[in-house]
Amino acid sequence: MIKRILSLILIIGIFVTIGTPIAQARWTHLRSLSLGLSRSNNIVTSTTSISGLSGTTRISAIFTLERLENGRYQQVDSWSASSNSITLLNTRNTSNCPSGTYRLNVTVTITRNGTDETVSDSLVRVL
Secondary structure (H helix, E strand, O other), X not given: OHHHHHHHHHHHHHHHHHHOOOOOOOOOOEXXXXXXXXXXXXXXXXXXXXXXXXXXXXEEEEEEEEEEEOOEEEEEEEEXXXXXXXXXXXXXXXXXXXXXXXXXXXXXXXXXXXXXXXXXXXXXXXX
């Protein structure tokens, strides 16, 4: 009986530990970063929404779109965008994109209250 109770407690402990994030992102200037990828008629559309916290004066971003070919990502397109406000919205259409696995990488630099923060993120989608 005691073994069953201890086993149950151990299982519950494992589930609680698995559901608890070990580390969370700690952004000091960034409120949100959202990436999206879609494909239609051999055109991949990359969408990004970036929001800074109050006091943000500039957001700049560098984007790279890659396609998985023979086990390696190959660059398909790259571009940059910037905004002198608290939000940067960006949409990019890249043509001649056959179906496959695509990765959108972004490196964002946010200027807030005179200091910079750089954040990177990526999104992988089978399109």
